[in-house]
Amino acid sequence: MASDFSAMLGRVIRTGQLQVVDATGGVVAFGDGAGRPLRIRLADDTVGGEIAADPALKFGEAYMDGRLVVEEGDIFEMLSLLRRNGIRRAATPGLKAKSLLRLLAYQFSARVPVNRNRRNVAHHYDLDARLFDLFLDHDWQYSCAYFQPRGISLEEAQTAKKRHITAKLLLQPGQRVLEVGSGWGGLGMYMAESSGVDVTGITLSEEQLAVSRARVTERGLSDRVRFELTDYVDLKGEFDRIVSVGMFEHVGLANYGKFFKTMARVLNKEGVFVLHYIGRVKPARAINPWIEKYIFPGGYLPALSEVLPSIERAGFLVKDIEMLPMHYAWTLRAWRERFVARWDEAAKLYDERFCRMWEFYLAAMEAAFRHDRLPIIQLQLARHQDAVPYARDYIGEAEARLKAFEAACPPLEPVRF
Template identity: 80%
Template sequence: MLRRMITTGQLLVVDSSGAVSRYGDGGGRMLRIRLADAVVGREIATDPALKLGEAYMDGRLVVEEGDIFDVLSLLRRNGIRRAATPAHKARALMRLVAYQLSARLPINRNRRNVAHHYDLDARLFDLFLDHDWQYSCAYFEPRDISLDEAQTAKKRHVTAKLLLEPGQRVLDVGSGWGGLAMYLAESSGVDVTGITLSEEQLLVSRKRAAERGLADRVRFKLMDYVDVEGAFDRIVSVGMFEHVGLANYGRFFNTMSRVLKKEGVMLLHFIGRVRPAHAINPWIDKYIFPGGYLPALSEVLPAVERAGFLVKDIEMLPMHYAWTLRAWRERFVARWDDAKKIYDERFCRMWEFYLAAMEAAFRHDRLPVIQIQLARHQGAVPFARDYIAEAEARLRAFETTRAPLAPVRF
C-alpha cells in the first residue's frame, strides 16, 4: 500500500523484527516510523482510515523521526486515494450509507454527540485555546498575528457582518464558552441569548457572564436549536453547523427562518468542503465528533433557499483553520505533561492525532471555512461590502477600551 502511495518524499518503516523498508524518492525530510508488533501493519493496511489513528493512540505505531503531523502530511501530499483498494472503497461506501441511514432515523442524538466532545474536562481546553476559549477557526488577518489576536479578529469580522444596533435581540446558536456573546453585547449594546447542549460549557459561560457584569443582557440556556422560540433581530452560529447532520439541514434553516425577524440578518460560520463527501472519516466519527458532517455548499444552499432565505454574502476562508490548528497543536504538545495528569498518555496521543489530522486535511484537501450571510428581506444588508471594513474599524477602537478578559475559571 505504501509503495503505491508514496512517490515523493521519504518514509522509513521499521517493523517489529527490526527490518527497514524505504518509500518515496528520497527527497525532503526523512521520516521514520516503527511498527511495535507483527500484526499492526496488516491492520492498518486493511482499514487505514480507522486503524492508523488507533495504532498511534495505542502506541503500536511510533513516530521516531518527525512527528505525526509530518507523517499524515506526507500521506496526504502523495494522495491517499491512490492506494485505495476495492475493499477500501467498499468499506468507505458502507460507512457512508450507514451514516446516511442513521442520520435519517427520528432519534435526536444531538445532546449525546455534543457531550462526547464538549463535556470533556474544562482544564483540557485551557491547555491550548486562546485566552477567550474560542474553539473555532481564527481569522489570521494579517497572517502574522498571534492566536489571541486572530481569534479577536474572527469575533470582529463576524460582528461586522451582523450589522448590529443597540438594543437588538441576538441568538447565538452553539454559544460555546460565551466569548462571542460577551463580545457582541459589550461592543454593540445588544441583548444576547446563547444556546448550547454542553452542560460544561453552560456552567462556564454563565459564570463568565456573571463575573463580567453581563448576566442581565447575556444569558445562556441548555437548549437544542429545534426548541428555540421567540423573535430575534440577528442570529449567529459559529462552529456548530458541522454537528447538525446532513439530513437535518431543512429543519435547521426552517427553524432559523421562523425565529428571525423579517428585517433580520443571520451569519453562519462553518467548516465545509469543495464537493459532497464520498465517505466519512471513521476515526473522527468514533473518537472525536460522532455524527459530524462537513458539507459542500451544494448540499447547504438548497435548504437555505427552501427556508425562504436570501444569500447576501458568501466568504471562503482557506488555510485559516490550518493555521489555527497548528497553533492549537503546538500549544497542546507544549503542555503534554499537564494533559496527561488530566487524562492519560493514550488520550494525549489521541488528541494530538486529531489536531494533526485536521491540520493535514486543511492543508492538503482544500477544505475551507465558509461564512454565509443570510436575510429574509432584500434591503436588510447594504448592496456593497464597504460596511464590513467600516464596522471593523469601529470595533478595533472599541477593543482598545475594553476591559481585559479574566482567565476562564472552572
C-alpha cells in the same frame, strides 16, 4: 512487516522519504529521498496488516495505542506526507467496498429520526474544562481564528474573528441576538459589550453552560447576556440577529431543512443571520470513520451545494459568501503546538493514549485543511432584500469602529473554572 502494508505504502509514497521499522528491527524505505526524513516503527507483527486492511480507521487507532510510533518527525508530517502523495492510491477493491458500506451505514444513521444532538455534543465538549485551557486562547475560542493580517498571534486572530463576524451582523443597540452554539460565551459577551445588544446563547454542553454563566456573572453582564441548555429544534421567540459559529457541522446531513426553517421562523423579517462553519469543496456523503468514532460522532462537513437548497427553501436570501481556505490550518497548528508543549499536564488529566488521540485529531485536521482544500465558509443570510447594504464597504467600517472599542475596553479575563 506485513506485505500488504508495505504494498500499500509503495503505492502511495512516490515523493519524500519514509523509513518503516518492523517489530524485528527490519527497515524498509519508501519515496524518492527528497525532503525531511521521517521514520516510523511498528511495535508488533500484526499492526501493519490491520492498518492495511482499514487505514481510515486503524492508522489513527494504531497511533493512539502506541503500536505505530513516530521516531523521526511527528504525526502531522507523516499524515502530510500521505496526503501530499495522494492517499487515495492506497485504495484496493476491498477498501473501496468497505468505504461504500460505511457510506451507506452513515447515510442510514443520519436519516433515522432519533435526536442524538445532546449525546454527540457531550462526547466532545463535556470533556474536562482544564483540557481546553491547555491549548486555546485566553477567551477559549474553539473555532477557526481569522489571521488578518497574516502573522498575528492566536489571541489577536481570535479577536479578529469575533470582530469580523460582529461586523457582518450589522448590530444596533437594543437588538435581540441569538447565538446558536454559544461555546464558552466569549462571542456573546463581545457582542453585548461592543454593540449594546441583548444576547441569548444556546448550547447542549453542560460544561460550556456552567463556564459561560460564571463568566457572564463575573463580567457583570447578566442583565444583557444569558445562556440556556437548549436544542435549536426547541427554540421559541423572535430575534433581530442570529449567529452560529462552529455548530453547523453537528447538525447532520439530513437535518439542514429543519435547521434553516427553524432559523427563518425565529428571525424577524428585517433580520440578519451569519453562519460560520467548516465546509468542503464537493460532497463527501460521510465523515472519516476515525473522526466519527473518537472525536465528532454524528458530524458532517457540507459542501455549499448541499446547504444552499435548504437555505433557499427556508426563504432566505444569500447576501454574502466568504471562503477562508487556510485560516483553520493556521489555527490548528497553533492549537497543536500549544497542546504538545503541555502534554504532561494533559496526561495527568487523562492518560498517554488520550494525548496521542488528541494530537492525532489536531494533526489530521490540519493536514486535511492544508492538502484537501477544506475551507471555512461564512454565509450571511437575510429574509428581506434591504436587510444588508448593497456593497461590502460597511464590513471594514464596522471593523474599524470595533477596533476602537477593543482598544478602550478592559480585556476579557482568562477563563476560570
